[in-house]
Amino acid sequence: SQTIHQWPATLVQPVGSPLSLECTVEGTSNPNLYWYRQAAGRGLQLLFYSVGIGQISSEVPQNLSASRPQDRQFILSSKKLLLSDSGFYLCAWSVWGTGNTIYFGEGSWLTVV
Amino acid sequence: AQSVSQHNHHVILSEAASLELGCNYSYGGTVNLFWYVQYPGQHLQLLLKYFSGDPLVKGIKGFEAEFIKSKFSFNLRKPSVQWSDTAEYFCAVNFNYGQNFVFGPGTRLSVLP
Structure with a gap:
């Protein structure tokens, strides 16, 4: 069966510091991969998605990048975090086709101080 | 642009009350429809999904949803809620089997014991 792992689960970073969140998927090939951000009390905002190696689509202009x-x-x-980057970050995956369903990782809580 | 709306921001119910959460989407051709639940401090989990066939879909934990194509709606229901159903609920739509999933803003459900 497929699993998705995301880390670190929690981190507190100072303003101006770099960021790296990692996500891996097991049990499937060539998945679509996604990064979402969930700010407190708000819905899910799609940040990036990828349909293959080296292919990244950005949904909103921002201080973040994906690879x-x-x-x-x-x-x-991120090369330099901003206070506004704080939030809950979710990695997700899906597979093309009529049974296309998106599945989420455990999430990473980022607090920029 | 494709969009998903949810009727209520916050719903408060007593245990054993019936639940219905509204979800509407913009017209966009073929749709796959989903409800996700996010318990406090956790990631999003799939409750149920609709791809085709019987428009009344049953999911986990006694939840069901009905797809009404003419109304572009996919409302979530449960006949009798429990305190453990306290969570945030997200409706999501995948349009035309594409790689993008559009999420509603979420509805927070609070069930009072």
């Missing part, structure tokens, strides 16, 4: 160095690895990064 997909391997088929089942998706990384969310």
Whole structure:
């Protein structure tokens, strides 16, 4: 069966510091991969999605970037964090087709101080 | 643009009350429909999904949803809620089997013991 792992689960970072969140998927090939952000009391905002290695689509202009160095690895990064980057970050995956369903990782709580 | 709306921001019920959460989506061709639940401090979990066939879909934990194509709606129901149903509920739509999933803003459900 497929599993998705995301880490770290929690982190507190100072303003201006770099960020790296990692996500890996097991048990499937060539998944679509996603990064969402969930701010307190708000819905899900799609940040990036990827349909293949090195293919990244950005949904909103921002201080963050994403990379997909391997088929089942998706990384969310920032060179310099802002206070407004605080939130709950969720990695997710899906597979093309009529049974297309999106599944989420455990999430990472980021607090920028 | 494709969009998903949820009727209520916050719903408060007593245990054993019936629940109905509204979800509507913009017209966008073929749709796959989902409800996700997020318990406090946890990630999103799939409650149920509709792809085709019987428009009344049954999910986990006694939840069901009805797809009404003419109304572009996919409302979530449960005949008798429990305190453990306290969570945030998200409706999501995948349009035309694409890679993008559009989420509603979420409805917070509080069940009083």
